[in-house]
Amino acid sequence: MAGIDVKGIIDAYYPLDNELKNIYNVHAVKVASLALEMAGKHPELNIDVQFVEEAAMLHDLGIFLTDAPRIYCYGTEPYLCHGYLGAELLRGLGYERHARVCERHTGTGLTKEAIIANGWKLPVKDFVPETLEEQLICFADKFYSKTKYLEERRSFEQVVESMAKISPESVERVRRWAEMFM
Numbered sequence: 001m002a003g004i005d006v007k008g009i010i011d012a013y014y015p016l017d018n019e020l021k022n023i024y025n026v027h028a029v030k031v032a033s034l035a036l037e038m039a040g041k042h043p044e045l046n047i048d049v050q051f052v053e054e055a056a057m058l059h060d061l062g063i064f065l066t067d068a069p070r071i072y073c074y075g076t077e078p079y080l081c082h083g084y085l086g087a088e089l090l091r092g093l094g095y096e097r098h099a100r101v102c103e104r105h106t107g108t109g110l111t112k113e114a115i116i117a118n119g120w121k122l123p124v125k126d127f128v129p130e131t132l133e134e135q136l137i138c139f140a141d142k143f144y145s146k147t148k149y150l151e152e153r154r155s156f157e158q159v160v161e162s163m164a165k166i167s168p169e170s171v172e173r174v175r176r177w178a179e180m181f182m
Contacts (some may be wrong), residue, residue: 062086
C-alpha cells in the first residue's frame with residue numbers, strides 16, 4: 001500500500017505473532033478483500049479504493065483493548081468499545097479519516113439514542129457510517145466473524161438474520177447497502 005504504513009501500525013499494536021494477531025489479520029484481509037471486490041463492481045461510485053484497503057485493514061485496531069477472551073483479547077473495556085478505542089489510537093497518529101471508519105463500523109452504526117437507551121460506555125454521539133467508504137467497509141465487515149468460521153464468508157441472508165437481532169433499522173441499512181454495493 002502506497003498510502004499509510006498499515007503493516008507498521010498493526011505491528012505496533014500487535015507486536016507478537018500469536019493467535020490474536022492471526023485472527024486480526026485474517027479478518028482484516030477478508031473484510032478488505034470483499035470491500036475492494038464490491039468497490040470494483042461499482043466504478044460509478046468513485047470509491048477511494050486505496051483508502052478502503054487501508055481503513056478496512058485498520059477497522060478493528062482497538063480490539064486488543066477489550067475483554068473478549070474468545071478472540072484472545074484480554075483488555076479491560078467492553079468489546080462494544082473497540083471501534084471507538086481504535087479510532088482514538090488512529091487519531092493519535094493523525095489519521096482522522098481512518099479513525100472515523102473504526103468508530104462507525106460496529107453493527108451498522110450506533111446512534112446516540114441507542115447509546116443512551118442501552119447505557120453503553122461510549123461518548124454520547126452518533127457513530128453511523130456516513131461516507132460511501134465508511135458504509136462499504138461496515139457492510140463488508142458484516143460478512144466475516146472473528147470468532148467462529150474465521151475464514152468463511154456469511155451469506156447475505158445470514159447477515160440480515162444477525163442484523164435482525166440488533167434492530168429493524170440495522171436490517172434496513174444492510175439491505176440498502178446490498179443494493180448499492182452487491
